[in-house]
Amino acid sequence: MADSTPILVALLAFCATGCVAYVVGQYYLRNAHLYGRLPVAQEVAGDSNSAVGGISALVARHFDEKRFGVDDTLRGQLRLNLIRAGYFRKDAINFYVFWRLAAVVLMPVVAYFLISFFVRDAKFTTMLIVILIAMGLGVIGPDAFVARKQRLLSAAYRIVFPDFLDLLTVCVDAGLSLEGALGRITPEMGRRNRYFGINLAIMGAEMRAGRTFVEALVMLAERLMIPEARSLVAVLRQSAELGSDVGEALKIFSDEMRSRRLLRAEEQANKLSVKMLLPLALFIFPVVLAVIVLPIGMRIVEIFR
Numbered sequence: 001m002a003d004s005t006p007i008l009v010a011l012l013a014f015c016a017t018g019c020v021a022y023v024v025g026q027y028y029l030r031n032a033h034l035y036g037r038l039p040v041a042q043e044v045a046g047d048s049n050s051a052v053g054g055i056s057a058l059v060a061r062h063f064d065e066k067r068f069g070v071d072d073t074l075r076g077q078l079r080l081n082l083i084r085a086g087y088f089r090k091d092a093i094n095f096y097v098f099w100r101l102a103a104v105v106l107m108p109v110v111a112y113f114l115i116s117f118f119v120r121d122a123k124f125t126t127m128l129i130v131i132l133i134a135m136g137l138g139v140i141g142p143d144a145f146v147a148r149k150q151r152l153l154s155a156a157y158r159i160v161f162p163d164f165l166d167l168l169t170v171c172v173d174a175g176l177s178l179e180g181a182l183g184r185i186t187p188e189m190g191r192r193n194r195y196f197g198i199n200l201a202i203m204g205a206e207m208r209a210g211r212t213f214v215e216a217l218v219m220l221a222e223r224l225m226i227p228e229a230r231s232l233v234a235v236l237r238q239s240a241e242l243g244s245d246v247g248e249a250l251k252i253f254s255d256e257m258r259s260r261r262l263l264r265a266e267e268q269a270n271k272l273s274v275k276m277l278l279p280l281a282l283f284i285f286p287v288v289l290a291v292i293v294l295p296i297g298m299r300i301v302e303i304f305r
Contacts, residue, residue: 078093078096079093080223081146082146083223084153084154084223084224084225085147085149085150086149086153088198088202096142096146100139100142103138103139104138105138106138107135107137108131108132108134108135111130111131111134115127115130156193156195157193157195157224157225157226157229158228158264160189160193160196161196161224161228161229162228162254162258163189163192164185164200165250165254166258167181167185167188167189168182168185169247169250169251169254171185172246172247173251179207179213182200182203182204182207182213183204186200199223199224203216203220213236214237217229217232217233217236218233228257228260231253232253235249235250235253
């Protein structure tokens, strides 16, 4: 019992830390959802949080991407990937370099201390293998996190994109131009999805810088990574080339996008029964079987005795 006391204390400490982290995470998650429903705010100079400002100054001073061999081509690709993941800061690449190096350094250190604490008589080969695995996770971890964030945002964009088309169609039918309609609906879309509203604000800034609506929409489709945006580009480009009514084309395309969203919801609902088979077979069915069979087994054992 004395030998298992440190392991028991470590497990209790881990459970307590996990509970605290869960409570704090739920609090900040609720705040994030609350602030995500607010209108898109312009970025102001300075930062009221001194800790965040100190980290930003540290990253800007010591983790410039040019020091780590990030050329213009790689910088443009990284910038696009981070924007797709919802990171619109000017120094997002510097933070990406910082967290990538921190993950490569911290993951092996954490793995070493965990092995030293829980497995005291671990061999050198085992420890080296675990440290190398932790280092590999630190290398691929930031990219995997960014890719997961991109997938989540793309799924959210596909949900709100039909609403964007509906508002755009209403504004065009009311007599506004495409540029005026975009400026009118950007705050409303920012209330529904903050990241989508920021992308629309970037699109408006590109149009004010001299790009046409279709060219800015092409860049928006590259940032959103959804097929509906690319289809909208093709529809508007074809409508402009053929001289057809833009409002009628948007109305037909909006109805089609709404039908697609309904079909995607039905597809997810049909997949639900198949996805429930695994938890039913692993967790619920054995419990039901034990509840039914265990009393019968106990009665049979008593009879044979």
